[in-house]
Amino acid sequence: MKKLLVVILILGLAGYGLYYFGTNVASEKVVDSVSTELEASGQINEVKSYIENDPELMEMMKEAESADESTLPFTTKGEATRVLVKKVGVTKLQDLQAKVKSGSASKEEVLQALNEDLTEEEMLALQVIAYKEIYKK
Template sequence: MRIIKFLVVFLLILVGVGYGLYYFGTNFASQKIAEETVTNFKSTGQMETVKSYVENDPVLAGYMEEAKAADKDSLPFTTTNEATRVLIQKVGLSELNDIKTKVETGTMAPQEVIQELETKLTEEELLALKVIAYNELYSEQ
């Protein structure tokens, strides 16, 4: 009987530690990724390139107009850290890395990325991502 109690307590502790590592690990990873990405874009001057690309693409410009008109109080998340956390949880870190590699090599267009995300995220989450992207692109103007 003592062995069973010990095993149950041990398993509960193990599950609690595992959940804590998962929660804090994804939280730490999402913060790190969001900070590095935004800092990298702003410090290298790529933000202006991204802005001009978005403004010249009618589909992406339409997304930015949709984000501009969105009701920000009804969004499921509002910060880059929260958005990154949701993306890691719903899409997965390895798949996000794969998408990033495909975009960098030119084998995946931005519209394909959006289509991929539409299969994994809800409409509200996509709108929240659009709002965050809009805020990041135009926060310094």
């Protein structure tokens, strides 16, 4: 009985380790893939232009640029992915993505949906990560 509990505990810890490191690896690959695709297609310039022509988004980027990273709840893409999956949920994220792709969701709707589930500090941390990805800082 004791050996069974030890085996279950080891398997549980191994599973958690795979989940923890797996989300880091997966999120890095996804973000790197999207970044590479945006750069290769020239769409990154469209994204920058869209941000620079939208005062609200530009303000968010300025806020991200001057944020003190030591006070943020997370600073890596892997940590951000875990928080988004845990707090927002995969289904809601996929719904938001589909609405944005189809053009049926506005910037305000997306921000409102995220603000419902995330704290102000978590939103700022996401802004900082987005800023770094877009402007390669």
